[in-house]
Amino acid sequence: MKNPLNTLFGRLALMTVGLIVLVHVTLLIIVDSERGQLDATHMQHAVQLAMQAEHDGSLAVSSIAATLGVTYVPADKAIQYGCPAPCTNTNTPFDRDLRSKLPPGSQVIFDPDNGAVWVRYAGNADWAKLQNAALPGRRFLSASLLMLALAVIIALLGAWYLQRPLHRLARASREFRVGHRAPVVQPGGPREVKELIGDFNQMVHELAQAEQERAVMLAGVAHDLRAPITRMQVRADLLPDEANRSGFLRDAESLSRIVTQFLDFARETADTSPHAGVDAHCHRHYGDSLADDALVRLNLHAGDGFNLPLVDLDRILANLIENALTYGEPPVDISTFRRNGQYVLSVRDHGGGIPAGQLERALQPFVRLDEARGGNAHCGLGLAIVRRLVRYNGGAFSAENAPDGGFAVSLTFPAAHGGNRGGA
Template sequence: MIRSRLYIKIYLTVLTSLALVVVIIGTMAYVGRFDGESNFADRLNHFVSVMLMEGKDQPERAEMVDRLADALGADIALYDKQGKFLLGAGAWKREPMQMPSQKSSDRLRDFRATLADGTLVKLRLEPPRPPRFNLIFSILAIAAATAVAAYPAVRHLTRRLDLLRLGVEKWGQGDLTARATVIGKDEIATVARAFNEAANRVEALVNSQKSLLANASHELRSPLARLRMACEIFQHNPSDSMRQEIDKNLAELDELVEEILMKSRLGSNQPIATDQIVDLLALAAEEASLVDASIDGDSVTIRGNERYLRRMIRNLLQNAARHGKPPIDVYLSVTGGNVCLTVRDHGNGLKSHEVERIFEPFYRPEGRSEAAGGWGLGLALVAEIARLHHGRAYYSQPEDGGALFCVELPVEATAA
């Protein structure tokens, strides 16, 4: 809407102030013109009547007319009751044939006075100019009126800018919960809303990184402690079993660090290429062979990121191997332009209250010991990789027991 635009408000404020100036100047000029000239005409009429009062003979009146013309700098002409020219002074020394027309730039004015004996006196002269003090007072009055009229609009705009500045400064000082006050629907309100949305995203990102760092530090302690103990034992009693334990802990650390880095990149809004041609069935078969899982289904090729898709399938299979029971089945099917990848195990499945949080990072089910571990970042990465490819991941509980995880991806997935 036009009234919600900031530049329109400022422009209308300027136009209103200019209109107010014009009205004030016009009013003062109009009133001053008529009042000034009316008062001057009255005084001039009285003055002429006194100076040229009746009883003076013709020579005396002519001399007085000449003196008045010199004193006032005016042109004067006298007429009798019948309109006959009697005498004159100045440019009207002789009878004027007609009153000369005034030019627009001429400051001369015509005045008339009637003597007691009916004699008509016509004068043409320049009225006195108003004193300089009146001009200064008029300018000050106009400036004051304009300032008073413009103040409410200007203050309304600057007050909202101050509120926006305070919110930004408070947020910049480290209070990530601070937000700008949104008032109205113009550009200032749009900037405030945009800042609040950006602050929400930054706060969510910072909180996510803090949570990731805290949980990752906690998860790293267990394999590090086991690795330290295995190294100490290996120094005193080298054996193949201890070497295997060291290799196992190192592999676990390497996998956890890789997942942390991948999770951090997925959460940082950095562009990730998803334009590679990936044979999903072949990729799933390679990962299934590592955990002795069976695989079946349709051969399908999708567009995506092979590294992230491989990590997604690997995490689903490792989750089934760690927390479920064999056999583990992998199945691919294509329905309505979407490919569905399912991974099923035959363990105890999940409780109903755990299903809602199964894709949270480092979620540990109730009653599970620290030694047994939680879900870590595996399933959280599965959900984020699915969203990266415009798909979704969800859990389903089969009727005959076990756990079933499904990832739906569009066959023609493009970059997120």
Template sequence: MLDRPDAAVLASEPHDDFRNGEPVSDRYTIAIELSDHSWVQFDTAQRSWGLDHSSRLLITVLFVLLSSGLIASVASRYLARPVQRFADAAETFGAGAPAVPLQLSGPLEIREAAAAFNAMQERIQHLMDARTEMVTAISHDLRAPLTRMRMRGEFIDDGEQQRKLFRDVDEMQAMVEASLAFFRLDGQQEEMTRFELSELILTVVDDFRDIGQLVESPDLMPMVYQGRPLALKRVLTNLIENAVKYGSRARVALKAQNSQVIITIDDDGPGVPPTLLAKLFLPFFRIEVSRNRATGGFGLGLPSARSIIRNHGGELTLENRQPHGLRAIVLLPMSPK
């Protein structure tokens, strides 16, 4: 700068020099020797804002920490948003909603995971569709020979044998229809809508009362719910029908607790052995002594009901009551996906 590469230069920082325990200067200073051996000194302006050095240092540290926290918060939100969309998509698909491809955005790892998730749910959807198509085809193919068996049975002269044949044909036809309804899971295809849940329950209860069944539903609280009303009506009909069939009467209650809707259906029957409670949700499983086919269906009602409830993001459980009776508990989230 001075065309004197050998010029002497001195620099100092605040508090570099102390006299009598006090800093001589609180500024950054640089001094350059001129050609006549005089010195020119430059220093920087420094604002103290009326604060001592330790206070200014503390404020600077707090400002740095606050800025770092703000930047980290923005960055974490940017990184967490794709993960949240990923989690929401997985929960929605798990609740039975149609498969919707997940948007590929965010860091490379998230995009790769989203692409794998899209491929996975597409494969699962194809498998579910193929299963439904297969069962539909089997059902269609079975209807024709069953119809022919019934037509040929018309030519049987023995009335007793004819009656037995027709009974078997009707049972096989009913089993085919029940299996088809179970595997189709019609409740998944119904659109979600807002409806009055207590009114839906009262409608089912009134249907049973109209045919002389003992069904109680005291003081149902009004509740607007978003779900699939026809599917939930099937669940309620099945559970109340089981209660009045095997327990002589049914009591239905509705309440909201801990962000959940709780529906209970109690009966006064003998209950179920604890070791068999979980097995009642297996397709085609029946307890022979108390729940045989002469008085019931084919063991698909409870599995179908649990599938519908789980498609709403909830759960269906059974428990024995004291001193006797069975309780069906339907747990539904306040806002199903």
């Protein structure tokens, strides 16, 4: 399972959210602590003033009490007037700080529901209730959590916005790497990212032009060779010597096969021929006649829903089977099945396989590994052609050495290749 934090978005989000939470917690610990001390000091002065006014019996006591928001409540009626039962000292940082500033024996109760503070001054029989003296903890906590949630949402949106152009670039690069035509990436984000995307678009455009020029040249050369090869075959038939005639015909056939591979490799789109059922096609062309000679073994379980263009299917199978019989050892296993909503076509030989260090090189066009899988009249395009044809049909190509020996090629196609699209 992929780690969601091991992405640009994940790391940006983690860094930003972590910083916001750290700042928020720091504010809660430091700023709120200092705010509590200031509130306790102000509360101390207010209580002392109210108690002194009541003790002195000043005529202005009612005015002072009203200004400070103080209500005097007899001790036996404190709970009745809202003092949190059992009306004994509470133990919050604010309470402890205020109690330390009052004479010994004073009692302080903080009501977190409405922010009221109850103070019983040392030696005084009545309670002094200061309404809305402090911000209720519940309200402060909810406001803090709301601000934290808004900050986290903004941080996530910012991280998503910053990584979006890079995500588009990474997706286009992945498409280009596997051989698909990469779309033009819309520039966005910071200046450096825009420049990177612009350079990538230009690089893809230039590579596509070079690939097209190579394909046109290759196709032109292949077409030009068709006529002389045909003349060679005609003239070979006129030779009186059987050995020479057979040799010329074999050479002409090899050249014709190479030309056909050139043309297949130069194609840039999927074939438009009618679709054929893969299982039925394999049964028809690689069934009993080859199975009797133990050259090909069929294990077909994909069903009638697995269809591909007839010409592409024939060329895929022909290249894979010829590659297996030429460079590997029979029997050649052809398997089809459906897995996770996708169709899989697998072709495997029982030869010596390909050295692990040269596997990726063997899949490149015009490359032949003579030491491991040499042959005559081949130009190293077989697997490259198959990979291109699979790509043009929306599939995925993979090749590896089988655990128990041999070389295996697996072609995976989306379920969109199912349904009735014609027959062979």
